[in-house]
Amino acid sequence: MSRLFIFALFLLNHVSSTSHANPLTISVEQNNVFLEALLPELLNDVKLEAKIITIPSRRALVELNEGRIDANGLRLRILEERYPNIIKMDEPVLHIDFIAITKRDDIIVKSWADLAPYKVAYPAGWKIFDANVPASTKTTTVNDHMQLFNLLEIDRVHIILLSETIAHSLLKNRTDHPFRFLYPPLHSTPSYLFFHKSRQEEAHKLAEALRRLKANGAYDQLKQQTYTQ
Structure with a gap:
């Protein structure tokens, strides 16, 4: 159940x-x-x-x-x-913070424009990402949030986008995860x-x-x- x-x-x-x-x-x-x-x-x-x-x-x-x-x-x-x-x-x-998450140490994201060189995945239907991710970015959308971390873990994408609260809830039982939360948030909003x-x-x-x-x-x-x- x-x-x-x-x-x-x-x-x-x-x-x-x-x-x-x-x-x-x-x-x-x-x-x-x-x-x-x-x-x-x-x-x-x-x-x-x-x-x-x-x-x-x-x-x-x-x-x-x-x-x-x-x-x-x-x-x-x-x-x-x-x-x-x-x-x-x-x-x-x-109040929600939308953030970029990666495994790599060399990636720095401080604005939407910084996403352009990378392969990026985010949840399907999230208008905030549809509207702001640069058109030149190679993107993948998924319906299952945990699948984002799976794609990142197997190096299918360089960056995933998600709300900080949901990301933390998904990883709460993984204290040894390899993911880096990138700050400042790309966007914060009620x-x-x-x-x-x-x-x-x-x-x-x-x-x-x-x-x-x-x-x-x-x-x-x-x-x-x-x-x-």
Whole structure:
């Protein structure tokens, strides 16, 4: 039984004491352990039910815009201009650093332009990388985040691009890994949950719940616990 399936069952059971006629379906990105820890707290606070799934990033946008799922995250600010039926929860969930990762000691990356000479891989559907990686760069996109590290480890690519939080969560059990995280980040930005416009009321309730968690210190405590496990 997959960890994500168990997580979905936990959410449904955790809030089952308060019924909702039409539970949310939320698609979450792979390996975001903080979001997986945060969502039960938010849903329980506002007495909402949810089913949590993971679908590929690009497809998730289409399904959200068409109303086949109710929410998706984490994503950036840019989506509302491109998808008319999508609204943003008006409280950022997490500030994300997008970084380059390599095995080689001689690679220095301080800007997007520095990627041009190398073979680069990143997650399919991540618009931040589609928009900023130089057109001349030889790129590979994959749907599975761990596959990025596999490509890097067998020298199929020189650099992979990922969010720092997801990279750390994937490598948390590998203390002897050969990978170098390159700083400064290529980009830092707040990230959000996005909702279909028919779920505006739920989006507002969850934003208020998130603000309460930040105000009472529970958010910082949860983040510290998540990233030190």
